[in-house]
Amino acid sequence: MPKRLGSPWILVALWIVGSPLGGVETKRHPVIWHDPGIVETLDFVGGPGGRSQAPRPPFRFLKEDASGSNPKIQVRDRNGQEWRVKWGSEVHAEVFASRLAWAAGYFVEPTYYVARGKINGVSRLRRAKKYVAADGSFTDARFEVAGKGLKYLKQQSWAWTKNPFVGGKELHGLEIIMILTSNWDNKDVRDAGRGTNTGVLERRMNGGVEWRYAVTDWGASMGKWGGVMGREKWDCEGFTSQTTHFITGVQDGLVQWGYHGQHTNDFVGGIRVADVKWLLHYVGRITEHQMRAGLAASGATPEEVACFTAALQARIQQMKDLPGR
Numbered sequence: 001m002p003k004r005l006g007s008p009w010i011l012v013a014l015w016i017v018g019s020p021l022g023g024v025e026t027k028r029h030p031v032i033w034h035d036p037g038i039v040e041t042l043d044f045v046g047g048p049g050g051r052s053q054a055p056r057p058p059f060r061f062l063k064e065d066a067s068g069s070n071p072k073i074q075v076r077d078r079n080g081q082e083w084r085v086k087w088g089s090e091v092h093a094e095v096f097a098s099r100l101a102w103a104a105g106y107f108v109e110p111t112y113y114v115a116r117g118k119i120n121g122v123s124r125l126r127r128a129k130k131y132v133a134a135d136g137s138f139t140d141a142r143f144e145v146a147g148k149g150l151k152y153l154k155q156q157s158w159a160w161t162k163n164p165f166v167g168g169k170e171l172h173g174l175e176i177i178m179i180l181t182s183n184w185d186n187k188d189v190r191d192a193g194r195g196t197n198t199g200v201l202e203r204r205m206n207g208g209v210e211w212r213y214a215v216t217d218w219g220a221s222m223g224k225w226g227g228v229m230g231r232e233k234w235d236c237e238g239f240t241s242q243t244t245h246f247i248t249g250v251q252d253g254l255v256q257w258g259y260h261g262q263h264t265n266d267f268v269g270g271i272r273v274a275d276v277k278w279l280l281h282y283v284g285r286i287t288e289h290q291m292r293a294g295l296a297a298s299g300a301t302p303e304e305v306a307c308f309t310a311a312l313q314a315r316i317q318q319m320k321d322l323p324g325r
Contacts, residue, residue, distance in 0.1 A: 027208040032163075033170040036105040039285040044294030047095075048102045049110025055083055055143045061121040061136070064128055068195065070219070071127035074146060075119055082146040085119075087131035090219025091142040093234040096298035096308075097181040097221035103290070104282045106174055107201060107214040110145045113299040117141070140299060150212070151202040157189035158198050158213055160266040165213070172275035174215065175267050179246070180283070180315055182239055184231045184261040185220030191262070222308065225260050236307035243311045247318045255322065276319050284316060 036042065045051060056078040065072040070088035077083060086094075091113065098108040119136040132138045165171040178186055188198040199216040202209055224231050224238035232238045245258030255276055257268040291312060295305045 028211050029208055030164045030211045030213060032107070032165050032174065032213040033105045034107075036103055036282060039103055039282050040287055040290075042103050042290065044099050044103070044290040045297040047099045047110060047112070047294075047297075048108055049112070049145060053081075053110065053145075054112050055081070055114060057117055059083075059085075059117060059119045061119050061123065064125055066127070068217075071131060073119070073122075073125070073128050073132070083143045084146050085114075085138075086142045086144070086219075087128065087138070087140065089233050090217075091140055092299045093181075093222040094142055094217070094219040096294050096300070097183060097218035099294045099298075100181060100283070100286070101174070101177050101215065101218065103286055104173065104177055104279060106177065107212040108218070109150070109201075109214075109216070112143045113297060114141045114143055115139060115299065151204075152216075153200045153202055153211075156200040157192065157196040158200065159188040159190050160186065160198075160263055162189075163213060167270070169275045169278045172271045173279040175271060176276060176279050176319075177283070178215070178261070179225075179257055179259040179267065180312070181218070181221040182223055182225045182242065182259075183215075183218060183221040184225040184259075185217065186215075186261045186263050186267065188263065225258075227260065236304050236311065240307060240311045243314050246315045247322070250323055273322050276322055280316075280319055284320060286316075288313065 043051065046054065059075040059077055062074040062076055062082065065074060065084065068086075070086050070090055072084055072086045075083050075085055095111050095113045098111055102108045116137070116139045119132060119138065122132055122134075122136040125132055131141070160171075160175070163171070177183075185197055187194060187196055189196050197215060197217040199214060201212040201214055203212060204210075220231075220233050222239055223233040223235035224242055242258060247255060248258050249256040250273060253272055253274075254269070255271050255273060257271070259268055261267060288309060291309045292305050295308055300308065
């Protein structure tokens, strides 16, 4: 794999060229989107990993992860699968928002909400001890697959303004999903010192390597976009209050958005009506039943299920009502 070089933009120069590995030419194929298939049949309870791959107790403690802003530990389940377990304010939002992105054809790592459980062998916890009792019991956790066919390239990331897909409908579609879910934490490689939320997942295939460009953290979603003092996560009242400002107009074929995130101008300045129309071939086919099932599987209360479903449907309807669509 290429070494990290002085400039973070170097990875862009590598996106389509091969390089010798052990004397064998390896072609890297960058992708940011794939056809999700018949959207109406996707299982929002199991998500991209499916119900059969959900975490299975008993869980065995491996280590605590000090990265990120929320407590995390790594465990192994009954089937030998390793999981990154997270607690805190992002749990529900990350599970549900990533399912919406997956249904639209974007790459996400399988995540599951686990209401309660017990982790055996827990010892010397620091940040996570707030959420894990001395006997290993816990509630309200997000389990994310660690490994399993994909390698997260820790030394690689990308920027919304510098990647192989700039100007294309697929990248604009991902931006729309971020706006649709009010994910204000759109940090990228330019924010490496604070922690980038964009990354590359490597999948090896016969004769080459697929580099999957992805948003790797959906936790700051389903609340209020805005500045430091105004933004929220998993807040349906705030999410609903901003829905009337989801789309604010169209000018010269470009959609105007009310969204405000950490890189606002990179998001709201170039999305075309045609990009929205393309994305609606997928997002526009997500059913009310799927939304409700996905929200419930993410740990939403019945009131939150009803509230978020209504607001999401209103936002999607605004997309459908754009003039000239």
